[in-house]
Amino acid sequence: MAGSLALSPREARLEARVLAAAVLAVEPVWLLAHDTDALETGQIDRLDAALARRLAGEPVAYIVGEREFYGRPFRVGPATLIPRPETEHLVEAALARGGAGARVLDIGTGSGCIAITLKLERPDWQVTAIDLSAEALAVARDNAERLGAELEWLASDLFAALPGRAFDLIVSNPPYIPAADPHLDRGDVRFEPRVALASGPDGLATIRAIVAEAPAQLAAGGWLLLEHGYDQGDAVPALLRGAGYTEVFLERDLAGLARVSGGRSQRR
Numbered sequence: 154m155a156g157s158l159a160l161s162p163r164e165a166r167l168e169a170r171v172l173a174a175a176v177l178a179v180e181p182v183w184l185l186a187h188d189t190d191a192l193e194t195g196q197i198d199r200l201d202a203a204l205a206r207r208l209a210g211e212p213v214a215y216i217v218g219e220r221e222f223y224g225r226p227f228r229v230g231p232a233t234l235i236p237r238p239e240t241e242h243l244v245e246a247a248l249a250r251g252g253a254g255a256r257v258l259d260i261g262t263g264s265g266c267i268a269i270t271l272k273l274e275r276p277d278w279q280v281t282a283i284d285l286s287a288e289a290l291a292v293a294r295d296n297a298e299r300l301g302a303e304l305e306w307l308a309s310d311l312f313a314a315l316p317g318r319a320f321d322l323i324v325s326n327p328p329y330i331p332a333a334d335p336h337l338d339r340g341d342v343r344f345e346p347r348v349a350l351a352s353g354p355d356g357l358a359t360i361r362a363i364v365a366e367a368p369a370q371l372a373a374g375g376w377l378l379l380e381h382g383y384d385q386g387d388a389v390p391a392l393l394r395g396a397g398y399t400e401v402f403l404e405r406d407l408a409g410l411a412r413v414s415g416g417r418s419q420r421r
């Protein structure tokens with residue numbers, strides 16, 4: 154398994170444990186504390202099926218149908234990106250900037266992991282989450298229901314379904330990978346929705362559109378916060394400054410890579 158998937162032995166062990174735990178319907182940590190030498194036939198068959206899917210390259214999160222984000226389990230499927238730990242940085246940036254009762258918009262919510270986390274961390278916020286994909290919205294609504302969060306969900310291409318609405322905080326983990334980037338054809342990413350990953354020749358098409366359109370939807374002093382690629386740490390702040398945002402900032406993730414940029418709107 155490790156060979157064909159180019160996993161380190163440690164990653165392979167971890168993945169095997171996650172798959173086995175899903176088949177046995179236990180937490181992965183349970184396997185560390187128990188000897189399980191007696192799998193039933195049904196369990197062996199299901200483990201074989203899960204391993205066959207993994208060996209064909211499918212990401213573990215799609216096989217088990219779930220990935221943890223900000224300490225909570227989120228359902229995922231082929232219509233949603235798999236939540237990434239780096240994106241917790243965008244959540245932190247939003248939690249640090251939104252005031253009491255903030256009206257919050259999450260663009261391209263996918264599994265809903267950002268929007269739902271914000272609502273659960275700040276129950277007084279009014280959170281609206283939009284996505285182009287009806288399939289993704291169905292997954293996100295399911296996650297909200299499981300986790301007990303009440304949000305507003307809308308199918309919308311960027312701000313198309315939101316005329317006249319104002320927000321104090323707009324967040325997005327938009328597609329930001331250049332369309333021809335070979336990274337898109339490798340590993341787990343191959344199985345994720347291309348529309349959630351790739352955006353124009355330089356990866357910045359969606360970010361440009363959001364930066365241009367957000368000021369009309371931001372309340373006075375409202376923040377736009379964007380996740381972006383590690384190599385877009387000059388381009389995104391420059392786009393924000395060019396569009397007249399103030400207090401433009403760039404933050405790096407735990408690996409020291411440029412990850413989140415943002416700025417404030419002067420309008421309204």
Ligand code: GLN
Nearest residue numbers: 326327328329330349350
């Ligand atoms: N960080 C993701 C990756 O490199 C991309 C996420 C995105 O495009 N929003 O696979």
